[in-house]
Amino acid sequence: MQSQQKPHVVIIGGGFGGLWAARALAGSAVRVSLIDKVNHHLFQPLLYQVATAGLSMPDIAAPLRHILRNQANATVLLGEVSEIDHARRQVRCTDGNALDYDYLIVASGARHAYFGHDEWAAHAPGLKTLDDALVIRRQVLTAFERAEAEPDAARRAAWLNFVVIGGGPTGVELAGTLAEIARHTLRREFRRVDPATARVMLVEAGPRVLAALPAELSVKAEKQLQRLGVEVLTGRAVTTVDADGIALGEERIAARSVLWAAGVAASPLGRQLGAPLDKAGRVLVQDDLSLAGQPEIFVIGDLASKQQDGRPLPGVAPVAKQMGTHAARTILARLRGQPARPFRYSDVGSLATIGRMAAVADLGRIRLSGILAWWFWLFVHIFFLIGFRSRLIVLINWAWSYWTYQRHARIIVGQQPATPEDRSA
Amino acid sequence: MQSQQKPHVVIIGGGFGGLWAARALAGSAVRVSLIDKVNHHLFQPLLYQVATAGLSMPDIAAPLRHILRNQANATVLLGEVSEIDHARRQVRCTDGNALDYDYLIVASGARHAYFGHDEWAAHAPGLKTLDDALVIRRQVLTAFERAEAEPDAARRAAWLNFVVIGGGPTGVELAGTLAEIARHTLRREFRRVDPATARVMLVEAGPRVLAALPAELSVKAEKQLQRLGVEVLTGRAVTTVDADGIALGEERIAARSVLWAAGVAASPLGRQLGAPLDKAGRVLVQDDLSLAGQPEIFVIGDLASKQQDGRPLPGVAPVAKQMGTHAARTILARLRGQPARPFRYSDVGSLATIGRMAAVADLGRIRLSGILAWWFWLFVHIFFLIGFRSRLIVLINWAWSYWTYQRHARIIVGQQPATPEDRSA
Incomplete structure (x- = not known):
C-alpha cells in the first residue's frame, strides 16, 4: 500500500496542542495517528462550568474522532501511552498496542499536583478532566444536602464552608461561581438551612490573585470577588488539608469542601524522552519545539x-494551539527539505x-x-x-442561567453521597 | 411552632409516584418530607437516550428540591432509608437521621434484577438510574474504540457484537438505537473497522417482543427492528452471561457488550412493612393503596x-403518577374524616x-x-x-440528531476504558 510509505506522525494527546497539530497536517502526504486516554477533546477554559453545574459535559466536549472525521489521513486511537521508546521510535500503550513513528508530537499536558502532599488529594479534588468536574460537582452539591440534613450546628457550618486553594484563573472562577450558587441559585430551595450563609474562601499563598496579570487587574479582581461574597485570603499558605478542613499555619478552618486549584505538574511521559526537564518537570525544547539531538520529536x-x-510561556490554550500548528508545519517543512523556523508565540492577551x-x-x-470584560470573555x-452544535446550546444555557440564576446541570451522579464517616475514611 | 402540630407525611422516593404524591399535598395542612437516595427526579422513559448518548443528564433530570422549591410545606432530604419501623412509625436513614411519620408513602420502586444470576451483573449492566446510563454509554462507546485498536479479527468481531437481553420496551429501545449508532452515527469516523458491520442482537425468552402490547403490534415492532438492522431472537432463553458473551443453550455468542433489560425486582424496603408480598417481591396493597391493618402506610x-x-397493573409512569395522587388525596380525605375511595387506574394507552x-x-x-406512532411518542x-428548560433543549437536541444522525453526548467518563484483561477480571 502506498499510504504505508508515507511518513507516520504520532501525536500523543488530543488537547489544544495535539488537536491543532493534527489539523495542521490535514491534506498533507503524511499518516497521522492521534492517541488519547479519553475519547473527547475538552474545552478546558469552561471546565469549571461543568464542575459548578452550569453546563453539561457535551456542551464543552466532543469526540476526537468526530472532530477529525473528514480528515482522511488521521486515525484516532483511544489508549494510554505507557512507554516512549525513542531509540526504536516506538510508542507503546497499556493495552499492548505499539505504534512506530517517523515523527512524534508529545502533547500530553499536565495534571494538578499537590507539591509533595499527595495525601491532600483525597480531601481536595483538583480540576483537569471531566471526571474531575463530576467529582467536584458531586461534592459541592452534596455539601448543601448534608447541611440540610445535619442536626448539629457546628457540623452544619462545616458543610457550608467552602475553601478554594489557589488564586489563579481556575481558583478565581470556582470561588466566584460557588458564591453565586450559594447566594442565588439555591435560594428558597432549602427549608432548614439558608445557603446564603455559606462561606466561600479563596486562599492564595502569594500576595495577589491572578498573579500572571498586571497588579492593577488583580486588585480589581479581588474587589469583584468580594462583591460576589468571596473571602479572599492572600499571603496565606495552606499547611494542612484533611477530612475536617484546612490549616493556615496556626489557624484552622473547618470545611467539608476543599477544592484544589493551586498547581499542576507536567505529564510523566516527559521523563521518557531523554531530554532535560525544568524544575516543574516540563521538557526543555529547542527554538523549533523539537528536542536537542532528536529532531523527530516535538x-x-x-x-x-x-x-x-526572558519569560516562560504560560500554560494556556493559545500557546498550545500555536505550538501544535508550528510543530506540524515544521515537520512538513523538513519533509520538503526546507529549514525549520523558530517558534514565536503571538500574544493574544489574557x-x-x-x-x-x-x-x-x-x-x-x-x-x-467588570461587565465589559465579562461580555468580552463570554x-x-x-x-x-x-464543534458544530455546542455554541448554540451553550448560548441558550447561558442566557437561561443569566436571567434565572439557575444552573441546569445540578445532577449528582457517581458514588452514593458521602456520609460524614465515609468522608474521613 | 404551629407547623409542628400538623400531620407529617413522609414520602420515600422521588420518582413519578413519590413526586406526584408530594405535589398533590401542596397547600394542604400537612408537613411533607420527601426522601430520596439521589438529588434528582428522573424522567425514566428517556433514560435509554442518555445511555445511547443522544441526551445529556440534565435533559431528563432535575433536582427534586428545585421542582418543589415553591411548595412551602415540602422538605426534600437526600438520604437512603435503611429501616422502616412501622410499630414506632419511624423511618431511619443510613446517615443516622430518623423521621417520625403520621403517614408514610413508600414509592421506592424497583431495580433491575438477574433472577438468581447475580454473577451476570458484572457482565450485563442494566438501566434504571443515571449512573447505570453512564455505565452503558461508556461500555458501548468504548467497544467501538476497542474494535478500532484490536489487531485480532475474532476479538475485533466480539467488540462489535452487541447483545440486548429482554424484549420489553427498554430492550427494544436500546437495540434499535444501537443499530442506528452503528449504521449511521459513527459512519466515516473509524479508519480500521466499519461500525456498520456491528451486529445488534435482541434476545427475548418469550415468543414475542413487547409482550404487554397486542400481538399485532409486536409483529410490527419486530419488522421495524429488523429494518433498522437488529437481529431479533425470540423464544431463546439466555443460559449463561460471562466476560466472553452469552450462551443460548448450546449456542454461544461472543460479545463484549451485553446489556440487561430482562427484569426488575421490587425495592427491598417492601419487606420491612410487615405486609404480604407477591412473587416478584411487590407489596400487596388494599383498594385504597394502603396496607391491611396499617391504614397510615401507602x-x-x-x-x-x-x-x-383481573390483571396486574403494569410498572409504568402513568400508573405511578395516578397512584401518587390517589394516596395523597386519600390521606387528605382521612384527615377530613371522609371515607377513602378505591384506586382505579385510568388507562392512557401504551x-x-x-x-x-x-x-x-x-x-x-x-x-x-411506524412514523405516525413515532411522532406521537415524541x-x-x-x-x-x-421542568422548565428541558423541553426546549431536548427538542433542539432531537431535531439536531434527527437531521444529522449525530448524538451529541458521546462522551466517555468514569473509569479508564477497560482493556481486555480488565474486562475478564
Whole structure:
C-alpha cells in the first residue's frame, strides 16, 4: 500500500496542542495517528462550568474522532501511552498496542499536583478532566444536602464552608461561581438551612490573585470577588488539608469542601524522552519545539518548557494551539527539505472570569474589568468552542442561567453521597 | 411552632409516584418530607437516550428540591432509608437521621434484577438510574474504540457484537438505537473497522417482543427492528452471561457488550412493612393503596402489587403518577374524616419507541405503528418532560440528531476504558 510509505506522525494527546497539530497536517502526504486516554477533546477554559453545574459535559466536549472525521489521513486511537521508546521510535500503550513513528508530537499536558502532599488529594479534588468536574460537582452539591440534613450546628457550618486553594484563573472562577450558587441559585430551595450563609474562601499563598496579570487587574479582581461574597485570603499558605478542613499555619478552618486549584505538574511521559526537564518537570525544547539531538520529536503545550523574551510561556490554550500548528508545519517543512523556523508565540492577551458579570482582561494596551470584560470573555469563549452544535446550546444555557440564576446541570451522579464517616475514611 | 402540630407525611422516593404524591399535598395542612437516595427526579422513559448518548443528564433530570422549591410545606432530604419501623412509625436513614411519620408513602420502586444470576451483573449492566446510563454509554462507546485498536479479527468481531437481553420496551429501545449508532452515527469516523458491520442482537425468552402490547403490534415492532438492522431472537432463553458473551443453550455468542433489560425486582424496603408480598417481591396493597391493618402506610408505583379487572397493573409512569395522587388525596380525605375511595387506574394507552421514525402505540381503539406512532411518542414524551428548560433543549437536541444522525453526548467518563484483561477480571 502506498499510504504505508508515507511518513507516520504520532501525536500523543488530543488537547489544544495535539488537536491543532493534527489539523495542521490535514491534506498533507503524511499518516497521522492521534492517541488519547479519553475519547473527547475538552474545552478546558469552561471546565469549571461543568464542575459548578452550569453546563453539561457535551456542551464543552466532543469526540476526537468526530472532530477529525473528514480528515482522511488521521486515525484516532483511544489508549494510554505507557512507554516512549525513542531509540526504536516506538510508542507503546497499556493495552499492548505499539505504534512506530517517523515523527512524534508529545502533547500530553499536565495534571494538578499537590507539591509533595499527595495525601491532600483525597480531601481536595483538583480540576483537569471531566471526571474531575463530576467529582467536584458531586461534592459541592452534596455539601448543601448534608447541611440540610445535619442536626448539629457546628457540623452544619462545616458543610457550608467552602475553601478554594489557589488564586489563579481556575481558583478565581470556582470561588466566584460557588458564591453565586450559594447566594442565588439555591435560594428558597432549602427549608432548614439558608445557603446564603455559606462561606466561600479563596486562599492564595502569594500576595495577589491572578498573579500572571498586571497588579492593577488583580486588585480589581479581588474587589469583584468580594462583591460576589468571596473571602479572599492572600499571603496565606495552606499547611494542612484533611477530612475536617484546612490549616493556615496556626489557624484552622473547618470545611467539608476543599477544592484544589493551586498547581499542576507536567505529564510523566516527559521523563521518557531523554531530554532535560525544568524544575516543574516540563521538557526543555529547542527554538523549533523539537528536542536537542532528536529532531523527530516535538514537545508542545503544557508539557513544553519554552522561554520567550526572558519569560516562560504560560500554560494556556493559545500557546498550545500555536505550538501544535508550528510543530506540524515544521515537520512538513523538513519533509520538503526546507529549514525549520523558530517558534514565536503571538500574544493574544489574557482573560480571567470571576463570576456573573465580573471578569478582567489584559489585551496589551487595553485593560478591561467588570461587565465589559465579562461580555468580552463570554464572546471569546463561545466563539472558540469547538464543534458544530455546542455554541448554540451553550448560548441558550447561558442566557437561561443569566436571567434565572439557575444552573441546569445540578445532577449528582457517581458514588452514593458521602456520609460524614465515609468522608474521613 | 404551629407547623409542628400538623400531620407529617413522609414520602420515600422521588420518582413519578413519590413526586406526584408530594405535589398533590401542596397547600394542604400537612408537613411533607420527601426522601430520596439521589438529588434528582428522573424522567425514566428517556433514560435509554442518555445511555445511547443522544441526551445529556440534565435533559431528563432535575433536582427534586428545585421542582418543589415553591411548595412551602415540602422538605426534600437526600438520604437512603435503611429501616422502616412501622410499630414506632419511624423511618431511619443510613446517615443516622430518623423521621417520625403520621403517614408514610413508600414509592421506592424497583431495580433491575438477574433472577438468581447475580454473577451476570458484572457482565450485563442494566438501566434504571443515571449512573447505570453512564455505565452503558461508556461500555458501548468504548467497544467501538476497542474494535478500532484490536489487531485480532475474532476479538475485533466480539467488540462489535452487541447483545440486548429482554424484549420489553427498554430492550427494544436500546437495540434499535444501537443499530442506528452503528449504521449511521459513527459512519466515516473509524479508519480500521466499519461500525456498520456491528451486529445488534435482541434476545427475548418469550415468543414475542413487547409482550404487554397486542400481538399485532409486536409483529410490527419486530419488522421495524429488523429494518433498522437488529437481529431479533425470540423464544431463546439466555443460559449463561460471562466476560466472553452469552450462551443460548448450546449456542454461544461472543460479545463484549451485553446489556440487561430482562427484569426488575421490587425495592427491598417492601419487606420491612410487615405486609404480604407477591412473587416478584411487590407489596400487596388494599383498594385504597394502603396496607391491611396499617391504614397510615401507602405503597405506590413499581413497589405496589395491585390487580385491576383481573390483571396486574403494569410498572409504568402513568400508573405511578395516578397512584401518587390517589394516596395523597386519600390521606387528605382521612384527615377530613371522609371515607377513602378505591384506586382505579385510568388507562392512557401504551407506547413503545423502537428507533428513528419507528414506534408502536396502543391507545385502546386506535393502534398506530411506524412514523405516525413515532411522532406521537415524541410529542407525548417531550410534553411530559418535567421542568422548565428541558423541553426546549431536548427538542433542539432531537431535531439536531434527527437531521444529522449525530448524538451529541458521546462522551466517555468514569473509569479508564477497560482493556481486555480488565474486562475478564
